[in-house]
Amino acid sequence: MQYKDTSDLEISLLLEAIYRKYGYDFREYSQAHIRRRILNRMALSGFEDIAQMQSMVLNNVPFASELLQDLSITVTEMFRDPAFYRSLREKVIPILKTYPFIKIWHAGCATGEEAYSMAILLQEEGLYDRTTIYATDFNQLALNRAKEGIFSNKLIKEYTSNYQLSGGKESFSSYYTSHYDNVIMNQSLKKNIVWANHNLVTDSVFAEVNLILCRNVLIYFDQNLQNKVQSLFYNSLINGGILSLGSKESIRFTDYFEHYSELDLKQRIFKKKY
Numbered sequence: 001m002q003y004k005d006t007s008d009l010e011i012s013l014l015l016e017a018i019y020r021k022y023g024y025d026f027r028e029y030s031q032a033h034i035r036r037r038i039l040n041r042m043a044l045s046g047f048e049d050i051a052q053m054q055s056m057v058l059n060n061v062p063f064a065s066e067l068l069q070d071l072s073i074t075v076t077e078m079f080r081d082p083a084f085y086r087s088l089r090e091k092v093i094p095i096l097k098t099y100p101f102i103k104i105w106h107a108g109c110a111t112g113e114e115a116y117s118m119a120i121l122l123q124e125e126g127l128y129d130r131t132t133i134y135a136t137d138f139n140q141l142a143l144n145r146a147k148e149g150i151f152s153n154k155l156i157k158e159y160t161s162n163y164q165l166s167g168g169k170e171s172f173s174s175y176y177t178s179h180y181d182n183v184i185m186n187q188s189l190k191k192n193i194v195w196a197n198h199n200l201v202t203d204s205v206f207a208e209v210n211l212i213l214c215r216n217v218l219i220y221f222d223q224n225l226q227n228k229v230q231s232l233f234y235n236s237l238i239n240g241g242i243l244s245l246g247s248k249e250s251i252r253f254t255d256y257f258e259h260y261s262e263l264d265l266k267q268r269i270f271k272k273k274y
Ligand SMILES: C[S@@+](CC[C@H](N)C(=O)[O-])C[C@H]1O[C@@H](n2cnc3c(N)ncnc32)[C@H](O)[C@@H]1O
Pocket: 072, 073, 074, 075, 076, 077, 080, 107, 108, 109, 110, 111, 114, 136, 137, 138, 139, 142, 198, 199, 200, 201, 214, 215, 216, 217, 220, 246
């Protein structure tokens, strides 16, 4: 590949170096996203160019960890996009109710709000006791926070509103206890959640899953990588299994488009064909 811009070449070499030294593969992430994050870290750290930063990344593990955090955007919310959860309740829960045991995979769960939202929804629908939720991310710091299930009480007003708009049946405050400036999610929500470090680019499939949620993750991947990850999802789902993507994501331009029917196109919910 020929590079017109030297900084594009330097970014490519930096990503190659990160992969070879640390095993994290960002080579097929969206170039615009990677470029923005790398240039931002370069400016914050006072480097004159990317080549200078590369030496620091290779020789200073704390700096490399900081850059890895920069490349992983962990913004999330409880009941993010309430209309999506409403659709889950109306269109996906009736399908899940037909199975004796249910496996759900949250791929790219960040700090866990999506998995806790799912646990609440399943409890309200009487399905939680027969479900295992696998919540995975490649960002160990985010996963550690997810496991704790402690969130700032500044967010609770918004989360409560999201929950109500999503069709929540109880009082949202019954799902946590307040502790100084934080809330702690109930233990009963955590009991069937398995938190695990999993990299969508380099790790393998999860077998026989009924529902996969991978929302607001694929937007950071280029088209080729999105296609590879769709293969992972396709091979992890049972026949008739459900795939949920984020509002700006689609399977339309991947090889798997024909293998799914649309359960709710607007909410990006697809069903694997038999
Ligand atoms: C914006 S968050 C999305 C969180 C949640 N799914 C939501 O929609 O609110 C994106 C997450 O994807 C994770 N991620 C990015 N690349 C990944 C990869 N290769 N493997 C696993 N997780 C990845 C990031 O660490 C981050 O936590």
